[in-house]
Amino acid sequence: MPVAAPKKSSRRRAEPELIFGDLWEFDPAPESADPKLQDRYRPFIGGKFVAPKSGKYFASINPGTGKPLAEIALASPQDVDTAYAAASKAFPAWSKLPGAERGKYLYRLARILQDRAREFAVAETMDGGKPIKESRDFDVPMAAAHFFYHAGWADKLAYAFPGANPQPHGVVGQVIPWNFPLLMLAWKIAPALATGNTVVLKPAETTSITALKFAEVVQEAGLPPGVVNIVTGAGETGAAVVNHPKAAKVAFTGSTDVGKLIMRSTAGTGKKLTLELGGKAANIVFEDAPLDQAVEGIVNGIFFNQGHVCCAGSRLLVQESVADAVLKRLRNRVSVLRVGNPLDKNTDIGAINSKEQLDKISGLVKAGIAEGAEMFQPKCSLPRNGYYFRPTLFSGVEQSHRIAREEIFGPVLSILTFRTQSEAVEKANNTAYGLSAGVWTEKGSRILKMSTALKAGVVWANTYNKFDPTSPFGGYKESGFGREGGKQGLADYVKLT
Amino acid sequence: MCAASPVVFRRLMNEIGSVDAVGVEERAAKYGTRSIKTASKVAGLKLAASMVDLTTLEGKDTPGKVRALCVKAIRPHDDLDCPPTAAVCVYPAMVKHARAALGEKSPVNIASVATAFPSGQAPLRTRLAEVKTAVADGADEIDMVINRGAFLAGEYNRMQDEIAAVVEACGEATLKVILETSELETYDNIRAASFLAMRVIREGDFIKTSTGKTGANATLANNQVMLDAIRDHYLETGTAIAMKPAGGIKSAKQALHFLVAVKETLGDAWLTNRRYRFGASSLLNDLLRQLVKMETGVYQAPYTFSEAAGTY
Numbered sequence: 001m002p003v004a005a006p007k008k009s010s011r012r013r014a015e016p017e018l019i020f021g022d023l024w025e026f027d028p029a030p031e032s033a034d035p036k037l038q039d040r041y042r043p044f045i046g047g048k049f050v051a052p053k054s055g056k057y058f059a060s061i062n063p064g065t066g067k068p069l070a071e072i073a074l075a076s077p078q079d080v081d082t083a084y085a086a087a088s089k090a091f092p093a094w095s096k097l098p099g100a101e102r103g104k105y106l107y108r109l110a111r112i113l114q115d116r117a118r119e120f121a122v123a124e125t126m127d128g129g130k131p132i133k134e135s136r137d138f139d140v141p142m143a144a145a146h147f148f149y150h151a152g153w154a155d156k157l158a159y160a161f162p163g164a165n166p167q168p169h170g171v172v173g174q175v176i177p178w179n180f181p182l183l184m185l186a187w188k189i190a191p192a193l194a195t196g197n198t199v200v201l202k203p204a205e206t207t208s209i210t211a212l213k214f215a216e217v218v219q220e221a222g223l224p225p226g227v228v229n230i231v232t233g234a235g236e237t238g239a240a241v242v243n244h245p246k247a248a249k250v251a252f253t254g255s256t257d258v259g260k261l262i263m264r265s266t267a268g269t270g271k272k273l274t275l276e277l278g279g280k281a282a283n284i285v286f287e288d289a290p291l292d293q294a295v296e297g298i299v300n301g302i303f304f305n306q307g308h309v310c311c312a313g314s315r316l317l318v319q320e321s322v323a324d325a326v327l328k329r330l331r332n333r334v335s336v337l338r339v340g341n342p343l344d345k346n347t348d349i350g351a352i353n354s355k356e357q358l359d360k361i362s363g364l365v366k367a368g369i370a371e372g373a374e375m376f377q378p379k380c381s382l383p384r385n386g387y388y389f390r391p392t393l394f395s396g397v398e399q400s401h402r403i404a405r406e407e408i409f410g411p412v413l414s415i416l417t418f419r420t421q422s423e424a425v426e427k428a429n430n431t432a433y434g435l436s437a438g439v440w441t442e443k444g445s446r447i448l449k450m451s452t453a454l455k456a457g458v459v460w461a462n463t464y465n466k467f468d469p470t471s472p473f474g475g476y477k478e479s480g481f482g483r484e485g486g487k488q489g490l491a492d493y494v495k496l497t
Numbered sequence: 498m499c500a501a502s503p504v505v506f507r508r509l510m511n512e513i514g515s516v517d518a519v520g521v522e523e524r525a526a527k528y529g530t531r532s533i534k535t536a537s538k539v540a541g542l543k544l545a546a547s548m549v550d551l552t553t554l555e556g557k558d559t560p561g562k563v564r565a566l567c568v569k570a571i572r573p574h575d576d577l578d579c580p581p582t583a584a585v586c587v588y589p590a591m592v593k594h595a596r597a598a599l600g601e602k603s604p605v606n607i608a609s610v611a612t613a614f615p616s617g618q619a620p621l622r623t624r625l626a627e628v629k630t631a632v633a634d635g636a637d638e639i640d641m642v643i644n645r646g647a648f649l650a651g652e653y654n655r656m657q658d659e660i661a662a663v664v665e666a667c668g669e670a671t672l673k674v675i676l677e678t679s680e681l682e683t684y685d686n687i688r689a690a691s692f693l694a695m696r697v698i699r700e701g702d703f704i705k706t707s708t709g710k711t712g713a714n715a716t717l718a719n720n721q722v723m724l725d726a727i728r729d730h731y732l733e734t735g736t737a738i739a740m741k742p743a744g745g746i747k748s749a750k751q752a753l754h755f756l757v758a759v760k761e762t763l764g765d766a767w768l769t770n771r772r773y774r775f776g777a778s779s780l781l782n783d784l785l786r787q788l789v790k791m792e793t794g795v796y797q798a799p800y801t802f803s804e805a806a807g808t809y
Binding site for chain 2: 292
């Protein structure tokens, strides 16, 4: 034996434990940049902010404090109609503009976003509740990166689709969710503009502010009026955007339920459709995986953006032989996550986006306990006001539990075990969704095998939640169809004749 | 001999698990985004100062230089309420001069590098004799180097036996085992060497990153690999091993990020100079400079701080 065995202590001692206490507590470190918010935001139509015909406004709540942040216009179907009229009017000139000229506008949007990055990051965090370090290091830079990337394609479309003649669809109706408000806007608007389409976009009702701040950027960049139109409101406004007869294409990111409604309502209309919907991704840890880094990936997979991520690794599948070791590490790791004020630079988990979402998460967690799964939450304190939820681990979860099947969209991880590779594949694919998956192993051949066996649009190997504008993103089954990013994403915004 | 290496290495890695380089560097980078402000910054700076092994390891060291180092270690600054450093770290020949300067009872320990530091390329009996002499001259702590040649050749028994022999030669003195991470190259090797060392040293002994004499020294990532190993060993055996990153930690900000790594990996029980040290010389004055800034709101010129550990 080359390795000396650990010395056995003769007297029995208590199970060794780590103490994650307050011996050296961090003081608040709030980001102080001015988000430059207005008291009241109006729809952006035809290059101008115009009063809504409904005359109605609703409050946008800061989920970090529970207090109102600004008033947002409730756009009526008439407002949506005006927006489509403006977009239709702008389409002929915009689509005929040489690609290089469209590219210049996109580069300008990207650069202005970079210039105003801190302001946008603070606004995004106040409006949506995500930690400032995420909006600062991920959302805003990645949004700018999407504009840069698609700016590059604008004058190279003929090379993107050799032998075909890529033509824009016309006016594109786009509806985006509240989890990555600015980034989802960038994913939608950048490829649409690069390919010569004009857009009518509706942000989620709880997170409209950065979309309307982006409208300011559109003005600053001098885009022709009507190329980008932004209408705000809830489901009714969204339905008007999707069902408008002038919409040549509809792009939606959000829940599977709404996706099904949209699919029904667009059926037979000839509208092109792409849907990016929910997920219940399996993050699969094999026994040969580097465990500490796998744990880091698990944490990043489920607690990134409070778990409000459609591709979140919400189902952890861990091989039985290392299940205890992984769970032990995971508990220690989760115990040092910092939950609290989203504007604090040290916050790891911010606020849940809305009261409604908090209730939904709490409900599913109660169901998990009732169904017999074992829950672990760290003892961290939560702010008194605002919407917060502790990072939550459920072990002993079975395939038939609700928390293993339904999308929770919160900081809640369901842990299941498996014995063999084929069992892992079987369990991972045993879901209505198919957006993403993760594989942790040192064996390269296993990664290749798993990537074809897993029915998921994205499979990450030995990492998780990695995004890049060049990489297509999208799902299988009830996670939707169509891709965003890369050449594949571009293809969804052109007619190939 | 060399042919055996992959086999024993694989066997060991199967037992202790491997490290993913991309993942560990990503984890380490997150510590750098922690923002330490106001009272927590002052507390962190003082804690870091109390963890410094104030070091001079030069061919040109003299009793005079060592005396200056000792005075600085006991009282780093005239006005600040700054604790003494944990230890001074010197060559064996300087131990008796350090003892003379510090006296018999001192809040500052004397650490001596030994075992043919930094290469370790001397016969074992010479290395052990060096350790014994340093202890006899008054060293409280011994910083040894592992036999990297033996490790890389897969001769783990030999590497561990030598460490065990040094443990015995130390007697009451605390032992710090330098892995010299830059010569081990991979994170897997660092993890493997950490375990091999931890299994033959005592509670309260240290594993240490580097000698400071090679190009690459302590980084947040190799510090993390060793902290993870210490945690695993502790949870498995109950034996708490201490940690000392050395070399390359020059700024207060860096030191605070290393402390964040300790706080978030091993927890409060390691936030003490009995379990965590910085092997450094220029770090101390930057800590003091930041402490003065926290008190007065202004940065002082570097020359206002007494220089006792530099390589001038």
